[in-house]
Amino acid sequence: MELTLKQIGEKAKAAEAAMRTLSTGEKNQALETAAELLIKRKDEILEANGRDLDNARGNGMPPALVDRLQLTEGRIGQMAEGLRQIAGLEDPIGEVLSMKRRPNGLVIGQKRVPLGVIGIIYESRPNVTADAFGLCFKAGNVVILRGGKDAIHSNRAITEVLKGALAECGLPDDAIQLITDTSHETAEEFMRLNQYVDVLIPRGGAGLIRTVVERSTVPVIETGTGNCHIYVDEGADLDMAVEIIFNAKTQRIGVCNACESLVVHEKEKDALLPKLAARLKEKNVELRGDAPSREACADIVPATEEDWGKEYLDYVLSIKTVSGIDEAIAHINRYNTGHSEAIITRDYDRSRRFLDEVDAAAVYVNASTRFTDGFEFGFGGEIGISTQKLHARGPMGLKELTSTKYVIYGNGQVRP
Amino acid sequence: MELTLKQIGEKAKAAEAAMRTLSTGEKNQALETAAELLIKRKDEILEANGRDLDNARGNGMPPALVDRLQLTEGRIGQMAEGLRQIAGLEDPIGEVLSMKRRPNGLVIGQKRVPLGVIGIIYESRPNVTADAFGLCFKAGNVVILRGGKDAIHSNRAITEVLKGALAECGLPDDAIQLITDTSHETAEEFMRLNQYVDVLIPRGGAGLIRTVVERSTVPVIETGTGNCHIYVDEGADLDMAVEIIFNAKTQRIGVCNACESLVVHEKEKDALLPKLAARLKEKNVELRGDAPSREACADIVPATEEDWGKEYLDYVLSIKTVSGIDEAIAHINRYNTGHSEAIITRDYDRSRRFLDEVDAAAVYVNASTRFTDGFEFGFGGEIGISTQKLHARGPMGLKELTSTKYVIYGNGQVRP
Numbered sequence: 001m002e003l004t005l006k007q008i009g010e011k012a013k014a015a016e017a018a019m020r021t022l023s024t025g026e027k028n029q030a031l032e033t034a035a036e037l038l039i040k041r042k043d044e045i046l047e048a049n050g051r052d053l054d055n056a057r058g059n060g061m062p063p064a065l066v067d068r069l070q071l072t073e074g075r076i077g078q079m080a081e082g083l084r085q086i087a088g089l090e091d092p093i094g095e096v097l098s099m100k101r102r103p104n105g106l107v108i109g110q111k112r113v114p115l116g117v118i119g120i121i122y123e124s125r126p127n128v129t130a131d132a133f134g135l136c137f138k139a140g141n142v143v144i145l146r147g148g149k150d151a152i153h154s155n156r157a158i159t160e161v162l163k164g165a166l167a168e169c170g171l172p173d174d175a176i177q178l179i180t181d182t183s184h185e186t187a188e189e190f191m192r193l194n195q196y197v198d199v200l201i202p203r204g205g206a207g208l209i210r211t212v213v214e215r216s217t218v219p220v221i222e223t224g225t226g227n228c229h230i231y232v233d234e235g236a237d238l239d240m241a242v243e244i245i246f247n248a249k250t251q252r253i254g255v256c257n258a259c260e261s262l263v264v265h266e267k268e269k270d271a272l273l274p275k276l277a278a279r280l281k282e283k284n285v286e287l288r289g290d291a292p293s294r295e296a297c298a299d300i301v302p303a304t305e306e307d308w309g310k311e312y313l314d315y316v317l318s319i320k321t322v323s324g325i326d327e328a329i330a331h332i333n334r335y336n337t338g339h340s341e342a343i344i345t346r347d348y349d350r351s352r353r354f355l356d357e358v359d360a361a362a363v364y365v366n367a368s369t370r371f372t373d374g375f376e377f378g379f380g381g382e383i384g385i386s387t388q389k390l391h392a393r394g395p396m397g398l399k400e401l402t403s404t405k406y407v408i409y410g411n412g413q414v415r416p
Numbered sequence: 417m418e419l420t421l422k423q424i425g426e427k428a429k430a431a432e433a434a435m436r437t438l439s440t441g442e443k444n445q446a447l448e449t450a451a452e453l454l455i456k457r458k459d460e461i462l463e464a465n466g467r468d469l470d471n472a473r474g475n476g477m478p479p480a481l482v483d484r485l486q487l488t489e490g491r492i493g494q495m496a497e498g499l500r501q502i503a504g505l506e507d508p509i510g511e512v513l514s515m516k517r518r519p520n521g522l523v524i525g526q527k528r529v530p531l532g533v534i535g536i537i538y539e540s541r542p543n544v545t546a547d548a549f550g551l552c553f554k555a556g557n558v559v560i561l562r563g564g565k566d567a568i569h570s571n572r573a574i575t576e577v578l579k580g581a582l583a584e585c586g587l588p589d590d591a592i593q594l595i596t597d598t599s600h601e602t603a604e605e606f607m608r609l610n611q612y613v614d615v616l617i618p619r620g621g622a623g624l625i626r627t628v629v630e631r632s633t634v635p636v637i638e639t640g641t642g643n644c645h646i647y648v649d650e651g652a653d654l655d656m657a658v659e660i661i662f663n664a665k666t667q668r669i670g671v672c673n674a675c676e677s678l679v680v681h682e683k684e685k686d687a688l689l690p691k692l693a694a695r696l697k698e699k700n701v702e703l704r705g706d707a708p709s710r711e712a713c714a715d716i717v718p719a720t721e722e723d724w725g726k727e728y729l730d731y732v733l734s735i736k737t738v739s740g741i742d743e744a745i746a747h748i749n750r751y752n753t754g755h756s757e758a759i760i761t762r763d764y765d766r767s768r769r770f771l772d773e774v775d776a777a778a779v780y781v782n783a784s785t786r787f788t789d790g791f792e793f794g795f796g797g798e799i800g801i802s803t804q805k806l807h808a809r810g811p812m813g814l815k816e817l818t819s820t821k822y823v824i825y826g827n828g829q830v831r832p
Contacts, residue, residue, distance in 0.1 A: 016775075017749060017773070017775075020772065020773055020775070021772060021773060100794070102792070102793075102794060106783055106787060108793055108794075115805050115806070116775070116805055194629070198804070198805045198806070199805070199806050213610070213633055214633055217629055217630055219635065219636070219804060219806045220635070221806075237828075240828045243828070243830055244828065244830055246830075247830035247831055248830075251830070251831050333433065355823045356436065356437060357433070357436055357437060359432075359433075359436070359532070359821075360821065361821060361822060362821070362822040362823075362824060363821065363822070363823055363824065364824045364826060365824070365825050365826060366825075366826040366827050366828055366829075367522055367824055367825075367826025367827075367828070367829040367830075368826075368829060368830045368831050370830070370831040371522060371824065371829065371831060372822075376518070376831070377518075377524055377822070378516070378518060378524075388614075388635060389531050389532055389614045389615070389819035390531070390614070390615050390635045390637070390806065390807045390819070391806045391807035393819050393820055393821060393822075394820075394821075394822045403805035403806070403809050404809055404810075405775075405776065405777060405778070405779065405809060405810075406777060406778040406779070406788075406793070406809075406810045407771045407778075407779055408778060408779070408780045408781070408783055408787065409781050409782075409783075410780060410781060410782040410783025411782050411783075412653075412656045412659070412660065412782055412783070413782075413783040413784060413787065414659055414660055414662075414663035414664075414667070414783075414784045414786070415663055415667050415784050415786040415787060415792070
């Protein structure tokens with residue numbers, strides 16, 4: 001019998017109270033146990049995944065999506081390894097961020113505590129079920145998952161295993177719950193479950209994220225799209241520029257920190273663009289540029305206004321020529337999505353201006369935008385990359401899955 | 417001619433770019449100038465306020481609300497003094513929260529930056545116009561204000577003065593804008609202006625806040641209601657308890673950090689309640705309690721289930737008897753609003769449990785809940801008290817009006 005969202009919420013609240021006092025050791029043991037059980041019960045997970053795959057193929061799901069849906073022994077091993085790595089991360093809970101004595105003798109401290117109940121809405125990638133649980137759990141949170149309909153059997157099986165691990169460790173197994181009713185109506189109701197859910201994190205494509213932002217009354221952390229630019233400044237090291245652009249564009253296609261647009265100083269375009277075009281030809285990257293860029297290199301096809309705002313997630317790069325740093329910054333601030341932006345420069349003053357004036361979660365000097373990532377930043381894990389400014393901006397690790405609380409020590413103080 | 421919200425948004429975005437690079441000195445000079453101009457142009461503000469007051473009285477506005485709407489020379493002086501105090505606060509912008517070198521040589525820093533464009537939705541308290549501007553501006557933000565219809569002439573006049581100060585200092589006067597169309601439709605549109613507004617902060621009563629949370633697609637910081645409890649533990653200093661409860665209940669009525677409910681250990685009720693009732697009688701506080709509390713003191717009238725969840729904002733206190741710390745924590749976590757909670761105790765272990773297990777923005781040992789306030793916490797100002805867990809929790813000062821950005825220094829790094 002399926003639980004109502006209200007029942008799920010009540011169970012989550014009860015588990016939240018228990019989570020508040022778990023020790024780091026208890027949490028790590030549960031994560032290690034979960035990793036073991038995923039391996040031990042892999043046949044059960046693969047069997048459930050097989051049912052999802054059969055349905056998906058029967059419904060004519062495109063091969064790329066079937067691949068995302070598919071679990072293998074290797075992928076289950078990666079899920080387990082991910083949980084072990086999270087067990088190895090430092091526990092963010094309990095850290096005292098500041099503490100001071102006020103003139104009246106009150107001692108006021110600010111302490112890191114769990115966010116509470118985190119809702120994750122995602123598409124048909126069953127590995128998210130274990131990954132999201134791991135990070136949320138380590139930060140002391142209860143997690144309510146609502147995955148895609150196509151992965152329901154896989155998600156059920158993985159959730160059962162994770163619940164089993166919690167129960168085996170004597171912890172409340174309601175610390176992870178899956179919404180098994182994958183109807184549209186239930187998803188809408190979930191997005192308005194303010195009484196029980198402290199924050200919603202949508203993980204998936206732009207459409208999913210827009211829907212959650214649009215419909216949710218629960219606070220949302222938006223993990224967004226990346227229309228990332230690289231600006232090649234006057235006097236830049238052009239060999240460095242070519243290698244950074246090549247890396248940022250082609251090292252992995254289809255990720256939010258890939259470079260989608262080149263902004264080039266008009267005095268460098270003639271030297272840079274033919275060389276860059278030759279390098280990018282190795283990966284058959286299509287170049288779409290403005291008129292001045294096309295004068296510099298015959299391989300470039302015309303760009304339209306639409307190109308400047310586009311996150312291609314493909315072997316395509318737009319090219320905009322500018323007269324200097326002012327125009328470069330203005331162009332980037334107009335068209336970017338607040339994700340990652342880079343300048344290639346040798347100039348001290350312009351490097352500072354770029355870092356200060358470009359409005360994005362991550363701004364780089366002389367490096368590839370592909371580094372915007374929780375692992376590359378040294379967080380040891382990542383629940384997503386926030387492109388909003390509230391609560392968390394940029395890669396979100398364990399700390400971004402916490403809140404704070406003020407603890408105040410008095411000895412009878414009253415307000416005069 | 418009135419601007420559309422889109423026009424207001426475009427102007428805000430343009431001003432935002434300029435705000436990003438203002439020095440602390442420029443910001444402080446503008447705040448000092450604004451303070452001077454408020455005094456200098458007080459007649460113009462009082463005249464506009466007079467028109468609002470005439471309309472309000474003509475519409476039969478209750479005297480308490482007329483009082484909130486009314487400006488006097490003294491109140492304008494307070495607004496000016498508030499801006500001067502904000503000029504004296506430390507500038508939060510530019511602080512580097514962390515910086516470290518990664519194994520690949522990238523140096524990654526996290527720097528404090530403005531939130532961007534902040535929307536404030538408030539009721540008919542014209543002083544909020546200057547106060548909210550001051551804090552948002554000092555933290556480098558552009559502010560778009562939407563005040564109550566009843567205060568429109570006052571708000572217009574104050575905004576004109578503040579704009580005049582910015583212009584006089586050579587700063588973009590679109591850093592403060594007032595939405596002069598006070599229709600319901602425009603407010604609704606404002607709450608969905610995600611393209612231009614980074615965060616909305618509603619300031620006002622529970623109804624206003626609920627509406628904004630419910631309707632807004634822009635991220636909201638919820639400043640909420642306070643159903644604050646004080647728990648008197650077994651063995652507590654009862655004289656201290658009486659004075660703290662008297663202070664927290666009666667020092668100021670109608671504020672969110674006032675005590676609304678007493679939770680008392682069953683072994684202390686007989687000694688505490690008659691003494692407390694006598695003290696509270698000085699202010700004619702009505703006591704509503706459960707059966708065991710009524711046995712201890714005849715002045716207590718019966719409480720109903722509804723009382724436990726009630727923020728009275730009045731001379732009323734509910735009283736719940738419990739068998740110990742477990743029941744006290746469970747009761748508080750069930751009925752509180754996540755604002756401020758206090759324990760009066762002499763016991764080390766129970767003080768720790770209360771601090772750890774009670775889920776609220778501020779938890780106290782042996783002090784009045786009335787201290788939950790930006791000034792009392794030493795922030796020098798306050799835009800409100802957040803009762804949500806995302807982004808900010810508890811009193812919000814200048815730091816809570818900022819975001820962060822990652823700045824990354826490389827020398828040619830690409831991702832392998």
